[in-house]
Amino acid sequence: MLLTATLLLPLTASPSAAVLSRSAPAPIQEVETAEEGESEHLYPVTIKSTLSEEAAKKEGAKSQDLALLGLAIREKTIFNVNVYSYVVYADTAFIEKDLADWKGKSAKALGKDAALYTKLLQPNGTKELRMRFCRDVDAEDIVEAFEDSLEPRILSRRKAMQGTKADKLKDLTTFRGFFSLDELKEGNELHFTWHADGTLCTVVNGERKPDVKSQDLAWAMFDVYLGDDPISKAGKKDLVSRLPGLLAD
Secondary structure: OEEEEEEEOOOOOOHHHHHHHHHOOOOEEEEEEEEEOOOOEEEEOEEEOOOOHHHHOOOOOOOOEEEEEEEEEEEEOOOOEEEEEEEEEEEHHHHHHHOHHHOOOOHHHHHOOHHHHHHHOOOOOOEEEEEEEOOOEEHHHHHHHHHHHHHHHHHHHOOOOOOOHHHHOHHHHHHHHHHOOOEEOOOOEEEEEEOOOOEEEEEEOOEEOOOEEOHHHHHHHHHHHHOOOOOOHHHHHHOOOOHHHHHHO
16 A cells, blocks of 8 residues: 655755744655555655665765565564564666566566566665564564574575685674664664675664675575565565566556
8 A cells, every 4th residue: 555654854054944944844755655554664665775885985876766566574473463564675777677577467476486586586786675673672582583594594505615604604793793782672673785796785773884795695684585485475475566566667
């Protein structure tokens, strides 16, 4: 379901602006959103990608336009409670070029198409995973859940890599350190941006963390939700539910 949210745009800091701010309402910009039904969380249908630190240093570097592919909910099945909503975005150029073969197919058909998910998990274009918490949770529990999901995926791709297990999981250890907090509160958000060169940009509650350049870690993060063994089969299908409309545009 598409809804509309508004963002207040600050006025420029000048004497005339100060007078205007007291006498007239600030201008508003409408932002189209979609709702995840279980949590009732709203997400923008288009966003600007988080630039990697390397790209940000280049003159003229611009963020890409990312479109919302779908929305899902993570439940703690044993208690049937919502833990967090999660969504996936992809850059519009990737959708138009790399996903053109799926134009005209229904969301139901796309949800069953293994080739589509294989394409989504290739290091093409820019993709972003966002999650927003429905309740307060122990941050350590989330970190352990990440590790349990990511570690075997990374190790499976690094069988031929020389070194110890710790060597193979060095980037995962760095990633784990980004969540050094006691709790993730209701409404807190995590953002993970996967760039084609393997750079993973992480934002925790609005705080930008150092980039990790690891194609294996970035792939594993998205494979948890879009891969052959996702944390939720229903959620995996929901994450491509908006794709038919995007391909029809």
